[in-house]
Amino acid sequence: MIEIKDLHKSYKMGSNSLHVLKGINFSVEEGELVAIMGSSGSGKSTLLNILGMLDVLDEGSYTLDGVPIKDLNETKAAQYRNKFLGFVFQSFNLINYKSAMENVALPLYYQKVGRKERQEKALKYLEQVGLREWADHLPSELSGGQKQRVAIARAMAAEPKVLLADEPTGALDSTTSYEVMDLIQKINDAGNTILIVTHEPDIADMCKRIVHLKDGVIVEDKKITQVRASQYV
Amino acid sequence: MFTKDRWKEILEVLTSNWFRTILTAFGVFWGIFILIVLLAAGKGLENGIRSNFGDIATNTMFMWTQGTSMAYKGLPKGRRFTFKLEDVAAIRQKVPDLRFVSPRNQLGGFNGTNNVVRGIKTGAFNVYGDYPDIINQDPMGITSGRFINQLDIEEKRKVAVIGVGVRASLYDVGEEAIGTYIRIQGVNFMVVGTYKKNSNDGNAEEIQKEIFIPFTSFSQAFNQANNVGWMAITANDNSSITQLKEQIFTVVRENQKIHPQDLRAVGHFDLFEEFNRVLGLFKAMRWIAYFVGVLVLLSGVIGVSNIMLIVVKERTKEIGIRRALGENPWSIKLQIVMESIFLTIMSGMAGISFGALVIYLINYFLASNGPVEMFVNPSVSLGVVLVALIILVVSGLLAGFIPAQSAIKIKPIEALRME
Ligand SMILES: Nc1ncnc2c1ncn2[C@@H]1O[C@H](COP(=O)(O)OP(=O)(O)OP(=O)(O)O)[C@@H](O)[C@H]1O
Numbered sequence: 302m303i304e305i306k307d308l309h310k311s312y313k314m315g316s317n318s319l320h321v322l323k324g325i326n327f328s329v330e331e332g333e334l335v336a337i338m339g340s341s342g343s344g345k346s347t348l349l350n351i352l353g354m355l356d357v358l359d360e361g362s363y364t365l366d367g368v369p370i371k372d373l374n375e376t377k378a379a380q381y382r383n384k385f386l387g388f389v390f391q392s393f394n395l396i397n398y399k400s401a402m403e404n405v406a407l408p409l410y411y412q413k414v415g416r417k418e419r420q421e422k423a424l425k426y427l428e429q430v431g432l433r434e435w436a437d438h439l440p441s442e443l444s445g446g447q448k449q450r451v452a453i454a455r456a457m458a459a460e461p462k463v464l465l466a467d468e469p470t471g472a473l474d475s476t477t478s479y480e481v482m483d484l485i486q487k488i489n490d491a492g493n494t495i496l497i498v499t500h501e502p503d504i505a506d507m508c509k510r511i512v513h514l515k516d517g518v519i520v521e522d523k524k525i526t527q528v529r530a531s532q533y534v
Numbered sequence: 535m536f537t538k539d540r541w542k543e544i545l546e547v548l549t550s551n552w553f554r555t556i557l558t559a560f561g562v563f564w565g566i567f568i569l570i571v572l573l574a575a576g577k578g579l580e581n582g583i584r585s586n587f588g589d590i591a592t593n594t595m596f597m598w599t600q601g602t603s604m605a606y607k608g609l610p611k612g613r614r615f616t617f618k619l620e621d622v623a624a625i626r627q628k629v630p631d632l633r634f635v636s637p638r639n640q641l642g643g644f645n646g647t648n649n650v651v652r653g654i655k656t657g658a659f660n661v662y663g664d665y666p667d668i669i670n671q672d673p674m675g676i677t678s679g680r681f682i683n684q685l686d687i688e689e690k691r692k693v694a695v696i697g698v699g700v701r702a703s704l705y706d707v708g709e710e711a712i713g714t715y716i717r718i719q720g721v722n723f724m725v726v727g728t729y730k731k732n733s734n735d736g737n738a739e740e741i742q743k744e745i746f747i748p749f750t751s752f753s754q755a756f757n758q759a760n761n762v763g764w765m766a767i768t769a770n771d772n773s774s775i776t777q778l779k780e781q782i783f784t785v786v787r788e789n790q791k792i793h794p795q796d797l798r799a800v801g802h803f804d805l806f807e808e809f810n811r812v813l814g815l816f817k818a819m820r821w822i823a824y825f826v827g828v829l830v831l832l833s834g835v836i837g838v839s840n841i842m843l844i845v846v847k848e849r850t851k852e853i854g855i856r857r858a859l860g861e862n863p864w865s866i867k868l869q870i871v872m873e874s875i876f877l878t879i880m881s882g883m884a885g886i887s888f889g890a891l892v893i894y895l896i897n898y899f900l901a902s903n904g905p906v907e908m909f910v911n912p913s914v915s916l917g918v919v920l921v922a923l924i925i926l927v928v929s930g931l932l933a934g935f936i937p938a939q940s941a942i943k944i945k946p947i948e949a950l951r952m953e
Pocket residue numbers: 312313314319321339340341342343344345346347348
């Protein structure tokens with residue numbers, strides 16, 4: 302599903318540049334649930350942003366579902382993001398003047414799905430994250446956990462090939478974190494490929510594979526037996 | 535492109551900060567208002583001047599003699615001469631594209647001596663010897679009876695058409711004028727018609743106090759032989775008397791043995807040139823109105839552009855999210871440009887409507903308080919409103935363009951990092 306070869310990325314700041322990713326080789330099969338770990342500043346978010354086509358790589362190659370991701374103009378990148386990828390952010394990033402349902406429907410709107418069908422699908426996904434009754438609420442009327450569940454519903458609405466989550470539980474307490482992880486595991490059970498950046502070992506243990514980044518290279522990549530989140534909920 | 539969701543979004547953005555939206559809208563509102571009112575005021579002045587010219591045929595010049603200023607063919611300098619009927623015939627024959635060539639003679643009541651008598655009433659009036667054509671060059675409404683006709687000319691009938699002003703001073707109220715006789719410098723003329731001229735000019739009184747008699751009768755009664763006092767010459771509608779007049783002067787100079795370079799011998803007043811000069815003035819005024827209006831509008835448009843930049847800045851993070859979710863950058867640009875156009879058009883329409891209301895009120899006061907000199911029916915045409923709307927759309931487009939560009943200039947990842 303994801304294939305990365307010898308990926309390099311540096312940030313230029315004035316005259317000096319900061320080499321953040323120093324040759325990453327990495328691939329993800331369909332249906333995997335991968336945790337990316339590492340100390341702060343090790344380049345986790347940078348990697349995820351490149352995978353999400355929000356940022357561009359300097360060197361190396363990136364293939365997503367057999368499509369080489371290279372030299373995309375903004376229009377094309379937007380189209381790929383919409384079709385291939387779903388994002389979940391640490392700070393939720395819901396649009397605050399739109400209701401939960403409208404937020405979930407957004408990716409479908411960009412796919413030019415009709416209004417009625419959009420609403421039906423949005424409600425279906427809200428139902429799946431258990432927030433159907435909150436469809437008409439604004440983000441400001443939701444708790445952190447609820448916001449993140451809306452964000453997950455939004456990320457899933459366009460039925461992406463890969464779900465990318467950058468510290469999805471970073472702003473939540475442990476109980477809500479487990480609720481969110483439970484949801485993510487269920488989505489993964491349905492066959493979706495998911496990558497999660499996290500600091501927390503217990504969250505990483507709920508994935509099926511852990512990748513460790515240190516100083517811009519992968520230092521450890523191991524498959525683990527998944528801890529089910531449902532037992533804590 | 536113009537989906538319901540698009541409109542919903544535009545309204546959401548613009549109504550999220552009413553105060554700011556209205557302040558911004560005011561700039562455009564004011565600009566278009568000034569433009570409309572200036573154009574209407576210009577139109578009002580133009581209408582005022584036009585009605586001052588009355589219905590008079592404007593493609594006309596008047597021509598008289600002034601005495602030669604150069605010696606020629608043995609004739610001395612300073613020689614007095616008079617137009618003859620032969621000159622009229624020669625002009626008609628040699629100069630094309632003339633509609634009317636009217637020889638005229640005049641008996642002045644202007645010096646104040648009473649020259650017209652009826653019974654015990656007397657008055658001082660201008661008396662003109664004219665051909666029937668003159669009514670087309672100096673239009674008047676016949677209020678009773680008729681005007682001079684060709685038969686009057688041929689038979690040299692002693693008939694007269696008098697103005698309502700003449701009638702008022704020589705007749706009692708309600709007295710029948712048609713068929714009665716008036717005595718002009720000792721010669722009796724029968725009144726066959728009365729007229730009233732249409733003009734809101736300052737000398738409105740004076741122009742109703744004229745008497746028209748057939749040219750031939752005038753010549754006979756007052757011993758003018760074939761002399762012509764002056765001429766009123768009108769060109770065809772598709773040519774200009776200003777261009778034809780040199781040819782006319784040439785004919786006259788040849789006929790009267792005047793030196794070809796003697797420019798002083800024949801005097802004239804070119805109404806058409808004068809009229810066009812005034813019209814040119816209004817064209818210039820219209821340009822000034824557009825200039826000032828568009829400049830004021832421009833500052834409003836810059837205001838809109840400024841606010842759109844701020845809106846875009848405020849929404850940077852939101853735009854980043856939307857791009858992460860896969861919205862096409864063109865769609866984002868379109869959204870911002872449409873917000874800008876919508877805001878400009880709405881405030882512009884309000885400005886046009888308010889301008890129209892003010893113009894309506896001015897017209898209302900003009901109508902109820904009587905006419906004001908030189909200012910009649912200020913108005914803007916539908917064409918002007920359309921031009922204003924086009925200006926608005928274009929300026930909305932321009933105002934939205936830079937902000938829209940700046941909205942997608944920043945990379946989505948940087949936009950997302952924004953707090
Ligand atoms: N836009 C940027 N410009 C300059 N330097 C950057 C930029 N983004 C990240 N960096 C730097 O790159 C390095 C890696 O950043 P990154 O955000 O990928 O770390 P991270 O592993 O996600 O850390 P954290 O766990 O704190 O989120 C850091 O040293 C950071 O300062």
